[in-house]
Amino acid sequence: MQTEINGIHALVPARWRSLDGIVGVHWDAEGHAGASGYYLSPDPRIMLFFNDVSDQIKVADREVDLGRGDRGLCRAIYVPAGVPMWTRFTKRHRFRHLDLHLHQDRLMRFLTPALGSSAARTALRQSVELQDPGPVATLGGLVADELSTATRHPAFAENLIGSIVTGLMDMTVDASESPAQTGRLTQAQMNRLSTHFSVNGEQRLSVSEMAALVGLSESWFATVFRQTTGKTPLQWQLSRRIEAARQLLDDEALSIAEIAAQYSFADQAHFTKVFRQFTGDTPAAWRKRRDRV
Template identity: 55%
Template sequence: MSFWHSMSWKTEGIQVAAPVQWRQLDGLVSVLWEAESQAGASGYYLADDPRIMFFFNDVSSNVRISNRNDDFTRNSRSMARAVYVPAGVPMWTSSKSAHRFSHLNLHLHKDRALRYLMPSVGSSAAQTAIRRPVELQDVSAIEALAKLLADEIRNPSKHAVYAESLVGSIVAGLLDIPAETSEKAAGRLTQAQMNKLQSHIEKRGDYRMTIADMAATVDLSESWFASVFKQTTGKSPLQWQLSKRIDQAKQLLAEGDLPVATIAAQLGFSDQAHLTRVFRQIAGETPAAWRKLQQG
């Protein structure tokens, strides 16, 4: 994904102390800054996409930040070592005293951030995480990653996937991603998730959804959904859908006189023979024999 960040900013009393170094990646822009700040320096920043600021030195005693500009003194707080700023969230800064700082700016296209998180945590949790700001003073979990990424920006030596994986790990280590639910820890779907899946699949009528579609319906990653679905239902997603289609076929057979071929077409089977084969495997009888038994 070709991406270059869009950002409005204005600073006073801050100047670059070394050439800015950057690297453009897949949906990411990594920028390494060395700067000097005067006492009373100020800044304003607003980006269209999410971004991460990581400071290699502790500036909490020198820099105050706020997301409001109406009463900076009352609404400000110390700048943390690592800050995640969601898209569209403004930031004002003010420096108490002169100091020099080094920091890494990671600009993330929101779709790229979602694409990284969703396979592991699901759509809902990923959407929630990228909208929630984070400020972290204890950066021990991601400091080594940030230093490795800075080295790769200064002297690129590996394929871009290496730098991208470092960014991904920093994102995962910094963002406030909800902890696993008790149901997930137990390896099963919740009843609410099963109800949602059942309702959605009934609206389709043919009970033919891919695992990816089923996982997206209940806001889970495909890999996690596939691993817990059988523990929840006792069937694989394909077996479960087939059994639901046969249940629907039974209802149509019992309630009316539709030809078996028509029922097969209505429920998405390739032909009458396909329905008959699956029906016999699950119900133990052919559709015609089952209907006769019900009528008898």
């Protein structure tokens, strides 16, 4: 693996373990503001972060995009073999992550029983980025424990990693389970939408832009999206923005007007109106009640 790292250092010695077609490494590290990294592996790679890094670490597919076209680094990513990655730190940050280097043949053994060899090879070529990895994060914690203690047979860690692979990879469903047949978006398509909004600060997208993200026409997307979520695309986006804004109300240093501006509401009055529609409270009342808890 080719790496060029500047301003990033391990806080404790890395814990690693070699398994059947897999090398797992558990890092506890820190990067300084302006730190950078370049990574290129001949093998597929999975990275699982145990704390949020999307604000502090930015990632790009090309070096020229750092600082202008980069995006927040998600908590769970799959990088196909031979795909380069550049990162930069916007501020000093400590992080823990699990790094899994997997031989391509080993990945095929994980995926082929469920997908068939052709679909498995397609999945191996698709990058995956998830801001909310769900149960995959729990599995990653168990694997990290195994790297530290190695008290069980290697098969235990290998099977945990197999579950991470099948839980993280963008596994294509067969035609009988496509949106055209079921009238619903797949979980992979919903993950793609959720991740986009998470790493871009919940900024608004048009219906056509959302449809393009999941590879559907605008008219068909609007139909299947409502059947999948019970909401229109606009309602779904608003609910996400209100939920994100509600979390920020716990920060007394931010005014309600500042929070409204951060999530692209026209002004504080507009934010208050929409917030009340979704929660039954004004932002000020919500903040005051939280203060009393």
